Amino acid sequence: MPSEKQQEHKDNLTQDAEEIQPDPEVTEQGEEIKEDLDQLLDEIDEILEEDSEEFVENYIQRGGQ
Amino acid sequence: MNRRIYGLENEYGIICTSDRRGGKALSIQNAVMYLFREIISGRMYPDVFLENGARFYQDIGCHPEYATPECDSVTDVVIHDKAGERIIERLSVAAERKMRLDGFLGRISVFKNNTDTPGNTYGCHENYLMERHVSFRQLASQLIPFFVTRQVFAGAGKVKPTNRGKYVISQRAQHIREEISIATTTARGIINTRDEPHADREKYRRLHVIVGDSNMSELATFLKVGTTSIVLRMIEDNFIKKRLALRDSVRAIQQISEDTTCTQQIELESGKRLSAVELQREYLECAKLYFEQEESDADENKIMAAWEYILTCLETDPMQLDRILDWVAKKKLIETYVTQRRLKWDSAKVMMLDLQYHNIRPDRGLYYKLEKKDLVQKMVADKEIENAMHYPPETTRAKFRGRFVKLANERKVLCGVNWSYIQLYEPYQKLYLSTNPFQVDFDEASRMIYSI
Secondary structure: OOOHHHHHHHHHHHHHHHHOOOOHHHHHHHHHHHHHHHHHHHHHHHHHHOOHHHHHHHOOOOOOO | OOOOOEEEEEEOEEEEEEOOOOOOOOOHHHHHHHHHHOOOOOOOOOEEEOOOOOEEEEEHHHEEEEEOOOEOOHHHHHHHHHHHHHHHHHHHHHHHHHHHHOOOOEEEEEEOOOEOOOOOEOOEEEEEEEEOOOOHHHHHHHHHHHHHHOHHHHOOOEEOOOHHHOEEOOOOHHHEEEEEEOOOOOOEEEEEOOOOOOOOOOOEEEEEEOOOOOOOOHHHHHHHHHHHHHHHHHHHOOOOOOOOOEOOHHHHHHHHHOOOOOOOEEEEOOOOEEEHHHHHHHHHHHHHHHHHHOOOOHHHHHHHHHHHHHHHHHHHOHHHHOOOOHHHHHHHHHHHHHHHOOOOOOOHHHHHHHHHOOEOOOOOOHHHHHHHOOOOOOOOOHHHHHHHOOOOOOOOOHHHHHHHHHHHHHHOOOEEEOOOEEEEOOOOOEEEEOOOOOOOOOHHHHHHHHHO
């Protein structure tokens, strides 16, 4: 059961969503950022594709200064 | 000192992996040999000065180490530190090509960080030329609280493999054991007492700082070296009157590192309790007063503005600084990835992410992925970095050294080069000593070079 406070918060959110119309420019920007981020995450997937466990385990240096 | 000599030394981590799964990897020693093959021949020990005045060598523990040439501005240090990364990057590409020709299909990864998986450490050392007259006791006592707290903007961040992947601000803090020490490989101190000025010893001392992390972010390097330089200026002029000594500095450096909210209060000797950011503000406010009566140059103005901005952001929400500070940029990147891909913080993938943030290859390193997408803020132009790969700073002794090295390489003259001298062997048999790093040219030595 959501607490009273959470419920109230939720109501506010729904109300806001009904009243505020999306600004197309902002939406576009937001989508661009999301696309960039998705692309970045995909690139990270690629980098991590190699066996991370083995790589990390083998990354042993001798102590330096 | 109004004009100061700066230099950064970075020890890099290196690993060579086979392209085939389960294939045999090359040892670190062999990987480093391949790295140096492009610039040295035969059985020479890998230790050379380059045409940009920098030194590139194999240091203790088999780390490739790049020491920038002497710079006399903080911006130049940032540029030359990046030039070092680019030089090693190109060498690693050439090394992989050579390995392939020798029948080894593998990959060399070079990391600009300070710790490996089991917890060995290697350093990023800062060097500042200082006036000799300052009492060492005063220098140490006024610098220690600054160094303990500077990590809130200079730290490179680290996922600790133990402790369910807890994230700490500094890579190096956990390896600091003493307040003051001469050691660089065992009981490392907040203040290191090595003092080889490579200059007139009566006039100058060298402050060799080993407490800091290696930075990928240009602005983090700029702030790290820049704020330190301003604090040193104030110490040299005996301007800091406040007593900021900490009750337990070694413990404090670790406590601060472990608190990514930057609100943890630490105890001063006076009994007062301040957060790291508040303590930094004490230094900043002191510097503001200092510059009311002393002149500041363009770099110093920029440092002061950035210092204040960073501290203000850290007071409200450190995560705002994800475009500027390494520890924040990396934390945000890992948080996003962990959430999107539903990973645990102590998984091998997260450790790998942490490591790959510091990979110096733009096609593999995550810092460079962020840079390419304009998600981190640059402060120097790529063409300035490219230029610094080949040319020394114009305003220090490095200019002469760089020119000499270039000529000696072209004409295949046998010589010995070091920070403070250049030696020509038979049949010339000459030694040129320099005790002044601010001096750009040596008339006699220059004539000699061109007569070869």
